[in-house]
Amino acid sequence: MRGDVAIVGYGRTPFSRAKPEEPVLSVDDYIAWAAELALSSAGMSKADFDGQGLAVAHAETAHTVNWSAATAENLGINAKVLIRGDQGGASASTMLIRAAAMIKSGTIDRVLVVGADTPLRIPSVAPGLPLSPERSRGVFWDFQGPFGIMGATAQFAFVYQRYKHQFQLRPEQTGKVAVNNRFHATLHPGAIYRKPFALEDYLQSRMLSDPIRLLDCVPIVNGGLAFVVASKESARAITERPVYLLGFGESNNYYHGSRSQPDITTTGFAQAVPDAFAMAGVARDQIQFFQPYDDYPFISIMTIEDWGFCDKGSGGAFVEERDLRFNGDFPLSTDGGQLSGGQPGGAVGGFMPLVEAVTQLRGEAGERQIKGATIGASCGFGGIPYGRPGRSCVSLIFGNDL
Amino acid sequence: MLQRCGQCGTYNFFPKPWCIECGSRDLPWVDAKPSGTIYSFTVSRVVAMNYPAWERELPVVVALLNLDDGPRMYAQVIGCAPESIFIGQRVVACFEPLGSGLVIPKFRPQTDESSSAPAGQR
Numbered sequence: 001m002r003g004d005v006a007i008v009g010y011g012r013t014p015f016s017r018a019k020p021e022e023p024v025l026s027v028d029d030y031i032a033w034a035a036e037l038a039l040s041s042a043g044m045s046k047a048d049f050d051g052q053g054l055a056v057a058h059a060e061t062a063h064t065v066n067w068s069a070a071t072a073e074n075l076g077i078n079a080k081v082l083i084r085g086d087q088g089g090a091s092a093s094t095m096l097i098r099a100a101a102m103i104k105s106g107t108i109d110r111v112l113v114v115g116a117d118t119p120l121r122i123p124s125v126a127p128g129l130p131l132s133p134e135r136s137r138g139v140f141w142d143f144q145g146p147f148g149i150m151g152a153t154a155q156f157a158f159v160y161q162r163y164k165h166q167f168q169l170r171p172e173q174t175g176k177v178a179v180n181n182r183f184h185a186t187l188h189p190g191a192i193y194r195k196p197f198a199l200e201d202y203l204q205s206r207m208l209s210d211p212i213r214l215l216d217c218v219p220i221v222n223g224g225l226a227f228v229v230a231s232k233e234s235a236r237a238i239t240e241r242p243v244y245l246l247g248f249g250e251s252n253n254y255y256h257g258s259r260s261q262p263d264i265t266t267t268g269f270a271q272a273v274p275d276a277f278a279m280a281g282v283a284r285d286q287i288q289f290f291q292p293y294d295d296y297p298f299i300s301i302m303t304i305e306d307w308g309f310c311d312k313g314s315g316g317a318f319v320e321e322r323d324l325r326f327n328g329d330f331p332l333s334t335d336g337g338q339l340s341g342g343q344p345g346g347a348v349g350g351f352m353p354l355v356e357a358v359t360q361l362r363g364e365a366g367e368r369q370i371k372g373a374t375i376g377a378s379c380g381f382g383g384i385p386y387g388r389p390g391r392s393c394v395s396l397i398f399g400n401d402l
Numbered sequence: 403m404l405q406r407c408g409q410c411g412t413y414n415f416f417p418k419p420w421c422i423e424c425g426s427r428d429l430p431w432v433d434a435k436p437s438g439t440i441y442s443f444t445v446s447r448v449v450a451m452n453y454p455a456w457e458r459e460l461p462v463v464v465a466l467l468n469l470d471d472g473p474r475m476y477a478q479v480i481g482c483a484p485e486s487i488f489i490g491q492r493v494v495a496c497f498e499p500l501g502s503g504l505v506i507p508k509f510r511p512q513t514d515e516s517s518s519a520p521a522g523q524r
Contacts, residue, residue, distance in 0.1 A: 135451045143416045146506055148464040148478040151451030157444035158466045158476075165442070165489045209446040210484075259422050260412060260472045264442070386416055387466050387474050 002279050003402045005100040006235035006242035008110075008228050009044065010355045011037025015192050015223035015342045018120035027061040028074050030116035030224030030344075035075065038112065038226035042238055046077055046112075053108045055083035055095040057115030057347040060122055060132050071114065081108050087252070088382025089293050089350035090392035091115065092225070096354065097248050097394070099229050109231050116224025117345025134346070139386055150209055152295075152384060153217060157209040159389045160298045163265045164211065167313035169298060171211070173320050175202035177297035177332070178215050178339055180324040185336025187326070187368035192221050192342035216296050216339075223344030225351035227358065232402070241362040246375070247280025247397040249273055253385065254393065267299075268393035269306035269379070276377075276395035284308055287397070288373050289360055290330065291353035293381035294337035299389065303379055304332075307395070326368045334360060334368050346382070353378040354396065361400040375399045404471060405429040415473035436495035437512065438467040441474060445484040463487055465509065481510040 013033045016022050025033075039045060054077055056068040064070045068084040083098045085091030092115060099111035122132045135145065149155060163169060179199055185191035197215070205215040228238075235242035254268030277284065284307075292303040301315035309330075310318040322330040335341055335356035343349035357378040359365050370376075376398055383391030405414045407421035408428030420427045443465040449456045456462060463479045465487070477495075479487060493509035500506055 131451060139416055140451075144476060145452050146500075147476045148446070148456070148459075148462045149452070149476055150446040150449060150456075150462065153450055154444050154446050154464065157446075158442040158464075161444055162442035162466075162489070206447075208448050208450070209444045212444075261441070261468055261474055387476065 001100060001104055002246050002281060003244040004104045004232055005229050006232050006244045007358045008230050008235050008238045008242055009038045009040070009042025010225070010227040010358050011035070011041055012190055012225045012352070012355055013037065013116075013223050014190055015221035015344055016120070017192060017219070017221055024121070025118070025222065027059050027116050027118045030118065030222065031071060031114050032075065034116055034224035034226035035112060035114050038228050042228045044228060044238065046075065048110065049112045050078040051080050053081040053083060053099055053102055053111030054079040055085065055099055055111050055113040057091040057095065057351070058084065058086045059115070059117040059345055059347060060134060061118045077112070081111070083111065085115070085347065087380070087392040088346050089295065090380035090382035090394045091347045092351040092354050093248075093378070093380025093394035093396055094250065094392065096229060096245065096396070097250060100245055100248075103229070103231050109234050111229050112226065113229060114224065114226040115348040115351050117348050118222040119220050119345045120222050143386065153212050154209040155384050156296055156299070156389065157212045158387070159264050160211055160296070163298065163302065166265050169301065169316040171203055171213075172199060173316035174216065174297035174301065175199045176319055176324070177294070177300050178202050181294060181333045181337040181339040183325065184334050184368055185340030187366070188335045188341065191336040191340050192219055193340045212296065216298070218295055218338040218343040218349070221342035221344050223342065223348070225344070225348060225355055227351070227355060241400065243358045243361045243398050243400055244402055245396065246282065246399045247276040247278070249275030249279070249395040251393045253391055262388060264388050265302070266312065267302055267306050267381070267390050269303055269395060272393045272395045273307050276397050280397040280399075282375055282397060282399075286375050287377050288331070289334060289357070289370055289376040290332050291335070291357050291376070291378040292333065293350060293353055293379045294333050294339050295343070295349070295381070297339065299381070300333065300337075302389070303381070307377070326365070326370050331370050334365065334370065350380045350382060354380070357396070357398050361398055374401055403431045404434040404469070404473065406432045413469070413472045415469070415475050435470040438469040438493055438509070440465045440479075440487065440489055440491040440493060441468050442466040442489060443479065443487050445487070465493065467493060467509065478508045479510070480508050
């Protein structure tokens with residue numbers, strides 16, 4: 001399926017920390033705003049999607065289970081095909097893959113892909129209990145919360161702690177990733193945190209759940225993103241700068257080793273990445289930038305390893321040795337990532353690496369533009385299984401030329 | 403007590419609707435060994451996504467441990483200073499009542515005295 005579809009437009013709304021003086025926008029408002037930005041970017045209108053595809057990421061603030069159909073209704077689009085992404089931060093990437101397959105089959109020609117959430121506006125399940133619906137039922141409610149698990153940060157801390165036990169990872173190395181992301185955020189007008197910080201600030205930020213610190217964590221925001229994907233034939237008619245999906249790979253519920261006692265230091269990217277490279281027909285050293293799903297700096301580092309940019313266990317040394325800036329030798333999270341950009345909900349942050357990859361390949365990244373970018377990679381990573389990192393891992397390789 | 407697959411003998415935790423190894427729905431609950439080895443851990447210093455009453459117990463030490471019968475589970479480790487937790491440490495279960503007849507398993511570092519929990523506490 002190499003190059004069968006291309007992204008022809010994208011949008012990212014401003015994000016909000018829901019401060020008292022700010023206007024209050026609903027998840028539907030953010031969906032429409034993001035869609036408007038993407039359509040404008042593509043020079044298209046909503047009428048272009050009647051009889052075509054609409055893809056919608058799940059949201060904690062979705063007010064119905066039929067979220068994709070309800071969104072079609074809210075947007076007044078008579079979609080032939082609905083795609084729903086429910087794989088957390090992998091949703092944007094998996095929706096692109098599903099869209100590509102439906103386009104390749106000839107069922108439809110194009111898909112408007114949207115995702116938004118307002119996690120800062122979720123009413124708590126009980127007074128004084130700051131729990132979202134996702135944390136107040138199921139496996140987290142029954143087998144994690146009562147056992148002392150302090151949310152996502154604790155869940156990931158186990159992975160980080162085990163990684164440090166098997167390999168090596170110093171806070172100066174994860175700190176470099178955090179500092180680098182914040183540097184890029186100073187060059188991205190939409191990032192929620194744009195004030196640079198130094199490694200010292202990172203090292204002194206308080207420990208939340210050993211070994212994860214405050215400056216290891218993404219700021220939660222309200223916001224939305226969207227993109228438009230079309231067949232390669234239509235893409236050329238729609239835009240002068242199509243960004244082709246050259247290769248993809250997907251892995252869900254990966255066990256590294258046994259099912260009962262897996263090695264949690266290797267993610268499903270190890271399984272997904274070879275498919276992406278095989279489809280794209282590119283070599284690893286042709287990848288000119290890397291947009292991982294950076295929910296924690298150590299996850300960016302593990303992702304780099306599992307993509308094979310370095311040996312397992314060498315990720316810390318790798319980021320230490322490389323220049324991670326947009327004009328360096330391994331541009332990483334050039335939009336500031338979610339670490340400094342913000343995470344607009346558990347299923348929507350995954351749009352950000354994808355949108356940044358497209359932005360770079362269209363030459364629209366302004367002050368943080370990588371010169372001469374022609375091939376790059378982004379990741380989707382989503383869902384927190386019990387005791388392991390990431391339920392879904394998606395590898396995407398894009399290029400602006402076939 | 404844990405689910406042990408009637409077909410392949412795999413112990414499953416957290417409880418599953420069929421055996422994650424072989425797919426059998428024959429998953430009776432059996433007595434399990436109340437001991438394991440710490441595979442990873444964290445020391446949480448703030449309460450997050452949880453009841454505020456946990457503030458009283460901070461810092462909270464939670465392990466991800468390999469039960470001797472096979473599956474892996476999260477559990478709070480008590481009776482041990484946070485600095486002395488280590489990967490590979492042997493721990494044994496104790497059961498704290500939560501009220502209404504419910505108990506929650508927690509673990510303590512294994513010592514000679516704690517290595518066999520009295521019967522009736524499982």
